[in-house]
Amino acid sequence: MAYTARKIPFVGTPDTNPETKPFFQGADAGKLMVRRCTSCKKTHYYPRELCPFCFGACEWHEASGKAKIYTFSVMERANPPYAIGYVTLEEGPSVLTNFVDCDFKALKIGQDVKVTFVKTEDGGPSLPFFAPA
């Protein structure tokens, strides 16, 4: 089952939550921005101001964009179908995403993937998607 681009909806704007605005600014510049704790050093996702592991202060870092598929499900009932899944980033956390530019039937858990960015509809921000590496 081949990938067909679909309109990607977005709710609110990158300003809705000031806490995460740098994530969307990064995505528009082709960078996957993640938060890493200055105290426990762990990277988390989705981004928060305070570390969800220790409530320590965090800093923005650009992730490598390399990841492995943790799981996925091909939504065959949708038109066009799409593949939703979690990928585990090289930096640690697993991230909800869609898979693009691939044959859905060839997707495998554990497969190496890399980030790519897709614009959301109606002039919304870009978001990270993943394609086979």
Place this chain on the structure above:
Amino acid sequence: MSLKGAAYIAGAWEHPTRKAPDKSIALLHAECAKGALEDAGLTKDDVDGYFCAGDAPGGLGPLSMVDYMNLKCRHVDSTDVGGSSYQVAVGHAMEAIAAGRCNVALITLSGRPRSEGQATGTAPRPGNPAAPEMQFEYPYGPATANLYGMCAARHMYEYGTTSEQLAWIKVAASHHAQYNPNAMLRDVVTVEDVVNSPMVSTPLHRLDCCVISDGGGALILTKPEIAKSLKRPLVKVIGVGESPKHQAGGDIDLTYTAARWSGPPAWAMAGIKPSDIKYASIYDSFTITVLMQLEDLGFCEKGQGGKFVADGNLISGVGKLPFNTDGGGLCSNHPANRGGITKIIEAVRQLRGEAHPSVQVPNCDLAIAHGTGGALGTRHCGSTVILERE
């Protein structure tokens, strides 16, 4: 102090409707309340505690419904954790009764997603953009079916679980539903029927999914002295547990459910173990939901759920663990897209000996009713209730 036995389920009633375009949601709640009170042999004036969740219309938790039903309450609670809210409400009502904050607690659920035409399982539902996760999830199309499909795919990858094993869960539910005149799907199906039904979201087929139905249900909980003064069989609450599970900052493991955490306190309070259970109501939004919860509640080892459910082991009169003998959400009813209360109601029927004779478990004295609310793929709550016939 243990809460074991601090409350009894004195009334339980499931609305017979599965499609109610001519009834308001408030009326469905009230009809369920009336049914459960009549079942208990109590009246509206006896109710002094009211429990509801997000399906109660009107906002501000219980306020619209206590107004509509004209209840005089001294305790209310509207904890909303989706379809698991009603098991949670049983626990909270038992706490309130033990603390003397109410004597007769009413719990209601109702909704009509079928009449309102919701494509419940396959359409992503946007929420408040201020929800902190919304902008990182909604664009990717998280719909109920794929949020459970992702769990099933990972379970298959780690443990070798198969679609045929999952199908046995639907097969068992259909064997029970044939005896329930109110069930939406009364035809007995085979493993082949399930795996050959259209794919919804891999690896889940149409027959791996629950029904979408209008309807509702209600429960009456009361303190031991009042329960013993009534004419109904005594169904005692002996164990409760609740726990949410979420994405843990990205530290994700989709192979288990919150039942891993809601189960142990319930087993400990009850002082029994899974092998003591005669009948199990297990939340069944999808076949995979059942399989994972059975493992997490300790009915089998982690990863062995596929083998456990196969070959009719969940069919009453055939297997070791009769489950969802009303047909469950998979075949009978999933009112308001929240199946928690119907799980408790069928457990009460079994303990009273009032299930359909073809599915009634002999000498059924210990039952479990476990709920899941939210989505296993992102955030959900697990809630466990263990009941004993006295």
